[in-house]
Amino acid sequence: MKMAVLSLVMVALLAVSGCMRADPGFNVLVNDDGDSLSVDTATNAVVTADVSRNMLNNGYMFTVMESTDLSNSAIRNILVVTPDTDTWAHLFWTVAHELEAKVEFYADTAYSANGTEISSFNRDGNVSANATTLVFHTPTITDAGTLVATAHQGGGQKAGGGDHEASEFILKQGSAYLLRITNATTSDNLIYMKLDWYEYANQGEG
DSSP, rough: HHHOOOHHHHHHHOOOOOOBSSTHHHTEEOOOOOOOEEEETTTBBBBOOOOHHHHHHTTTTEEEEEEEEETTTEEEEEEOOOOOOSSSEEEEEEEESOOOOEEEEEEOOOOOOOOOOOOESSSSSOOOOOOSSSSEEEEEEEEEOEEEEEEEOOOOOOEOOHHHHHHHHEOTTOEEEEEEEOOOOOSOEEEEEEEEEEEOOOOOOO
């Protein structure tokens, strides 16, 4: 019944006159508030962008990348600090390693010194907005916190990344997180780390 009603609503909307836009090949459905939804005229498929793509297109997506050699059993600590505001960071992390390594992600991390800041970049080069979530390397950690995710893998592998919905973390405001990478070999191990996140005002959840 619900699907039938939805189909009737879609048909009615498609029949509304004046729904064409300047770009050829698209119809535009418009609600009472003037919000529009694009529909491809050839397939009747709704034209959409996922949340991450939308955040990138609107200048809310940021990135940090780092490559470093870890010596015998060395550890690389990456600290992520969020502001105590209602602009929340939605984080995706990826770690790739040349040889065997262990990757851990902790929440509620305690530290006595934040270390050296790693510059982040807005992924839309036409937008000057800066990130409010900050990233540091070599912090002084007093308590790693609560282990949220971990992976121990052989060489040539990566942890994190993949499907964004499956690997996204909404970070708690006014908090700190630790990404810890441990070389699990006695040889030098080339490590690549990437953090992507978008910052978006909380819409009332939580």
